[in-house]
Amino acid sequence: MSTTNIGLVDSTELRHVFESLMMFRSEGINVPGITVFCQHGRRKWLVIAKEFTIVITGDSADFTGAYKLPLTIVANAGRPRAAAGAVEFTIRDGMVTASSSLGTQTLPCNSVPMPKLERTAVSRARATAQLGGKELLYTIFSGANPPFETNMVDDDDDERKTPDHFLLRIEDGQLHVSSDWTGARLYLMRAHTSAITTGAGQIKVDPDMLNIIYNCVDEDSTWTLSYDGKESLDIVLESDTHYIVAKMVIAPAAKLHERVVKILEREQFDFHTTAGGPIGVRHDGVVISLDFFQRDGDAAPLVRLSTVVTRDANESGDLLREINAHNQSGSVTRLWFDNGAVHLAIDVLPDNLMGLAQRLRLLSNEAGRLRGVLDPFAAESALPPKRRTRRRTTKPKVQPEVWD
Structure with missing residues (x-):
């Protein structure tokens, strides 16, 4: 040998x-x-x-x-x-x-086997900050590390809560780091330092990211920190000796996207996707779009499964009645008319992802069934436009004078 x-x-x-x-x-x-x-x-x-x-x-x-x-x-x-x-x-x-x-x-x-190293793709949505290792460590330590008083308490207090994230923000030649410790009856911490920046954006970061920064960042090197919180869970730290990718961004919609991709791969669906973007699935000849939403005021994101049942449809009265009848029938799917097409969709929450494959098959079968039902109505003439009449200007009634 x-x-x-x-x-x-x-x-x-x-x-x-x-x-x-x-x-x-x-x-x-x-x-x-x-x-x-x-x-x-x-x-x-x-x-x-x-x-x-x-x-x-x-x-x-x-x-x-x-x-x-x-x-x-x-x-x-x-x-x-x-x-x-x-x-x-x-x-x-x-x-x-x-x-x-x-x-x-x-x-x-x-x-x-020889590893295939893939570098994070450069995109306009990606925010980057380049700075020295000493400046990076000091700013992270000052803005995200637990305050000095964290363990200086006389008694146990179950109501004290440590933050589940810290904030990173890159903007206008500055790297900002902050964390809110008011839940632990302490204070809000903020820190920032100058950096060479491109793009801008703010993300929530898992505190576990602190360990890799403290252990791996070399003070004497120049480091580039970058992220795209809208479409990726990755934070990239790079120097002349290190290339670190950490899935530490707290972005529920992006996390849901990764879970969905794994399910589609396991169930062997024919699909196409981009990082963090919509996913296209083809099942039994039906093309289904999977879109991810973070609703205002709701911490839980959802994935919407939707497909087009009928294209080039006329907005006839019978078609609208059929759509309303379907939506009132108690079905988990819902129909709507938009831009000359009839759409069918199901919303799936993260807690119900175990049934994602079943929902995709249901949507595909339902789209095929409804296409045969709705096509005749979609071909009917559209509803006539509502007649708009000009309102006559009415003169105010004047109380006649009364002469004695």
């Missing part, structure tokens, strides 16, 4: 990897291993968890293949007080060996 030499990994590169792994360990996040491979002449370390993807770019390297290493062998080499200087990693016969000035460690490893 041939021997693969991953190369000499210096202490800075190992520290970057170790800090990322320690973040997952402290949060109890399951990580099956770390993948190392070579791309464009540089060594890459890839860590994938449920909500995070981290790519760390190391020094120059020249080897083929990708290998999944156990976390222990990399963490031991990069932990504080580990061997000074570089550590050499070699792979042979399904085993990886880390050699340093203090000795060697050998553990089993696996060869894996």
Whole structure:
């Protein structure tokens, strides 16, 4: 068997990897291993968890293949007080060996397919802020970290509530971070700093994002933070050594979109979608559109399944009566006439997503049935336009004078 030499990994590169792994360990996040491979002449370390993807770019390297290493062998080499200087990693016969000035460690490893790294697409709706690591850490710490007084209470108070999110806002050359701790009987925290910005927008962020920022952001590097809260749950943090994608945006409609896509894939529907946008499904020749809404005053989003039953329809009296009769029949579907077409739809709430596939099939079957019922009425002449009559101007009645 041939021997693969991953190369000499210096202490800075190992520290970057170790800090990322320690973040997952402290949060109890399951990580099956770390993948190392070579791309464009540089060594890459890839860590994938449920909500995070981290790519760390190391020094120059020249080897083929990708290998999944156990976390222990990399963490031991990069932990504080580990061997000074570089550590050499070699792979042979399904085993990886880390050699340093203090000795060697050998553990089993696996060869894996070469990862396909996908970068977040650039869009006009995406807001970005570029700033130094020190400024980024200070602003996040000042605006989102728990206040100093958080644990300085004499007694337990069940009514104290910590915020379930913090706000990020990019606008006009500034990065703003804020969090509301009034529910914990403290105060509102705000912080901002100058940055090179493009676009603008505000998002709600899960507090778990703080851990990855504190562990992975290097003070001496320049970082770019970007997000598109309307169409994606991802926050991207990028420097010359790190590319981090974290699904930490709290956007109920975007989260619902991801859940729906997974259901469509599992049920093997024929569908087409874009990130966060409408989804088109074709079932039994019926094209169904899935649109996502966040209703005003309601925290729960919904997905609307809709299709066109009849096109080029005339707004006849009989057609409108049939539409009203259907809507009053107690059916879960509803009809309406708009822009010369008859539409059929069902609204599905997040709690009812288990029945999404059944609702899609029902809508498809109902559209086929109603098409045969409504087509004759849709072909009838439209209702005559209402006659508009000009109102006569009436002169005010004047009380006649009474002469004695």
